[in-house]
Amino acid sequence: MNNDVPQEEDLNAPPRLIEALVQASSECIFVPPAIDRAILKASERQFSHSGRGRARRVWWWTRLTTASALVVAFALVTFQWQRVAKGRFAREDVNHDGQIDILDAFALARQVKQGSASDKRLDVNGDGVVDERDVATIAAHAVKLERGGRS
Amino acid sequence: MRTALMFLICVLAAPLFAQQPADEEGRGSFRVVDIYVDSKGAPLAAYQLRFSMTNTNAKIVGIEGREHPAFREPPMYDPKAMQHERVIIAAFNTAPSDELPKGKTRVATIHVAAIGVDALQCILKVQTAANPEGNKIAIEATWEERKNK
Numbered sequence: 177m178n179n180d181v182p183q184e185e186d187l188n189a190p191p192r193l194i195e196a197l198v199q200a201s202s203e204c205i206f207v208p209p210a211i212d213r214a215i216l217k218a219s220e221r222q223f224s225h226s227g228r229g230r231a232r233r234v235w236w237w238t239r240l241t242t243a244s245a246l247v248v249a250f251a252l253v254t255f256q257w258q259r260v261a262k263g264r265f266a267r268e269d270v271n272h273d274g275q276i277d278i279l280d281a282f283a284l285a286r287q288v289k290q291g292s293a294s295d296k297r298l299d300v301n302g303d304g305v306v307d308e309r310d311v312a313t314i315a316a317h318a319v320k321l322e323r324g325g326r327s
Numbered sequence: 328m329r330t331a332l333m334f335l336i337c338v339l340a341a342p343l344f345a346q347q348p349a350d351e352e353g354r355g356s357f358r359v360v361d362i363y364v365d366s367k368g369a370p371l372a373a374y375q376l377r378f379s380m381t382n383t384n385a386k387i388v389g390i391e392g393r394e395h396p397a398f399r400e401p402p403m404y405d406p407k408a409m410q411h412e413r414v415i416i417a418a419f420n421t422a423p424s425d426e427l428p429k430g431k432t433r434v435a436t437i438h439v440a441a442i443g444v445d446a447l448q449c450i451l452k453v454q455t456a457a458n459p460e461g462n463k464i465a466i467e468a469t470w471e472e473r474k475n476k
Contacts, residue, residue, distance in 0.1 A: 277417070277454060278373050278374070278417035282372065282373040282419035282421070283461050286421055315403045318403070318417055319375070319403050319405050319414075320415075321405045321414070
């Protein structure tokens with residue numbers, strides 16, 4: 177210490193302590209091989225634990241991804257099925273607006289008049305011919321009171 | 328004896344031929360309700376209306392077509408509506424635009440039998456209507472009780 181502050185005499189460590197410290201720093205500490213092995217085993221165990229944890233995380237992520245994929249697939253299938261179900265119209269719903277009313281009879285009447293009513297699905301009364309009788313059948317269906325006249 | 332028997336038969340049969348006494352309070356009357364449709368300038372090719380009465384003692388007894396040649400024939404309706412208070416009437420015509428009504432026109436007449444009813448209370452709702460191409464159009468439907476049949 178080379179500064180201007182005057183050092184006091186009684187700040188020196190006791191000689192016995194100084195001697196012990198000098199002896200301790202020069203002494204070679206012997207670590208038994210058993211402790212080395214124990215430390216090595218512990219570290220191996222530690223590393224193997226972290227590896228297992230990663231594997232577990234990967235496993236959980238796989239499961240989560242699979243479950244998510246299944247949910248998405250189910251939603252898509254349901255949505256598609258609903259679209260298909262919506263697209264399936266009643267035979268009397270000639271104009272495909274989801275309702276059976278006089279406009280369906282009118283649409284079929286126009287087709288019959290123009291001679292373009294060739295679709296056999298329009299044979300609503302099942303007599304093998306698409307004609308005015310099918311128009312009348314749809315009209316009767318449209319004004320029927322039990323079902324409120326509408327689909 | 329024979330005369331007495333004839334007299335007895337006449338006396339017993341008399342109530343059958345007698346006219347029912349008119350009950351002033353519950354007397355029945357026939358009313359006529361005209362149904363109008365206003366297509367607001369568009370050619371009216373098809374319509375469907377729902378007519379109902381809220382009067383408890385009023386029943387539909389007849390329906391006929393009206394006015395415009397395109398809808399002169401009675402509209403289509405469920406025969407079960409007769410003697411009931413509601414009906415769905417519908418009609419269409421595949422004639423070209425120039426043969427179809429374009430403004431307000433009387434499309435149907437509904438005959439009603441009412442007992443003890445001062446004024447008919449009717450609800451008329453448009454269910455659908457279309458132009459000659461089959462496209463839906465907005466129409467206005469109104470009803471009017473005819474003063475004199």
